[in-house]
Amino acid sequence: MKTFAAISLFIFTGIFTALFFGFDLSEASESLEYDDEQEGLEDEVVIKFSHVVAENTPKGEAVRKFASLVQDRSNGEIKVEVYSNGTLYNDENEFTALMNGHIQMIAPATSKMTERFPKWQVLDLPFAFPDYDAVRQAYEGEIGLTLLNNLENGVKGMTFWYNGFKQLTSDKQPLTVPSDFNRTHFRIMPSPMIESQFRALGASTSMLPFNKTYSNLEVDFIDGQENTPSNVYTKKLFQEQKYMTISNHGYLGYVVLMNEAFWENLSEEHQTIVQEALNETTNWIRRHSIEMNDAHLRMMKRADSIEVHYLTNKQKQLWKQTFEPVYEEAENIVGKRLMEEIYGIQEQYK
Template identity: 45%
Template sequence: MRGLATIITFLFVGILTAFYIGFGLPDSSRIVAVDEELVGLNEKYTLKFSHVVAKNTPKGHAAAYFAELVKEKTDGWVEIQLFPNGVLYDAQEEFEALKKGDVHIIAPAFSEVTIHDRKWTALDLPYLFDNEIMVEQAFEGRIGELLLESFAKKGFMGIAFWDNGFKQLTNNVKPIIYPEDITGLSFRVMPSEALFKTYRILGARAVTYPFNDVYNVLRDGIVDGQENTLSNIYSKGFYQQQRYMTISNHNYLGYVVLVEPEFWSTLPERHQSSIQEAMDEVTMWLRKHAMELNNDMLQRISSTGITEIHEQSEEEKDQWRKVLKPLYDEYETIIGKELMDELKRLQIDKEL
């Protein structure tokens, strides 16, 4: 009997051991190894990307290309849903929507950012950049770093600067060649204090309307003119309501691509890397594409014969710079010494 009991006990212990090894027992002290890089990789993420311009613009093309690249680089685990033409929110509503998580990516124009961070007024100073080379040097250098660092304090994370192009003047009253030609006219501008003051110095009146209302206010004669890039002027049909255009390149219209930091931190690191990699590729591609598209739009506008086009000479630009120089002095304190010094250095370097 003792032998039988020993055998039964041995078998019972063996069964318990096998069960424990195969299924385990609850144990709060048990340590489980987790590969953090794999967390969330079996979950699909859908990110809403809201913007206010048309699909056939530099930003519209870039957003579409970005969505394609993200899908490719994440093997379909991250989908970028695009909402162009302000179908979800207008330019200012997007900031709050991003904060609330109602959208996940926005790409506001620099002027729209100035309402939330006055340091960004630096990019609305007239005739700041002479060409796309200076723009690239600014965004990829210390100027870009300072701007993103400043806006991060407001709770926004910038992951890229996107190009559109230089802004041109259009109006329905008369040709604008010299600064005095603009006196007494009214223009739609984006909601930037510096832009309002630019027109005030010139003796003109600046007003702001949502981007998707611009065509109507031009058509109805509520304002005489507006300022925008050639791609926007063509894609939105502004030129159809404007008899005169001045190729002035007086301001640069670009965008900062923003995400909300807390939401970004919830994405698996591999997805973050893939999204940023896609963003970097699109940003490089967009620099060349924006220039080509704007040149094409100029040719299209010119070929219609609707709008009389004047291109400013360097001598004419110098006259505008002289009149508008007080704006630089006024905003130096607001922009801050470090950022203003970098802008001045950029201006000096171009002359060397």
């Protein structure tokens, strides 16, 4: 018993000595050594920019250009982290992630705004824009301003970015007249106006995320889809389709959105840098998106894996007649004022 007590006393004394005399408390209380590599990290502003397309598309290239401009002009004070191909969020959940502040910027297709903001369907009207100048008039004029002012839920509209006119692909047959669409099934973006167009043509539709389009073509769940040549080529959709129709029946563009609270917390200097970088990028993508789509269309033709058809004026007129009920339906949704703007643009650029 005495032996046990002696051993216990010895252990207790050792622990007591180590706790009070074994550590140099003066060293623990000293400041950490300065590390110049950490200098400025607390002041760095990080913008997470998420999008769902490939990097070598008009939008993908534009996001990278914007990120580079911001980095350079802020002398590294602002860093734009780019997440492409839906690696962070897909087109079904990126808007919610933006609202919640999990990311700071996105650039969804304008069609994907229509479920939350119905007036945006005006941009999905079939054959709304006769040419590229007409699109610019819509984006930079009264229509664009009205739509950006229509936003809410803590989201700020910054600018519109350009891609190109949509074309149609099919695995069943060439699509040249409305009757070619009978009993076909298409992937579309989540826009009631686009759904109405395909219904008028006699086709059924599924609203699928862009990144799931290829797999659904591969298993023949859908017969076709609509998109720009750049998206069709970079996502290799043409490898699962036999026919492409150059219809120019709709325009695919993007709206650049930022979390509003994040924007308001930026300094005036940083806001200016971001806005000027966006303006320069917008001008760049407007010019280069046309070149990129033309180049990707030529590449698909050279690959000789898809048969390309062009609508004649007579065929296009048949399509427009088929779409007349869609225009009648649209006025009740988007309002008379925006419809008058569309008609004015069509008259100006016809």
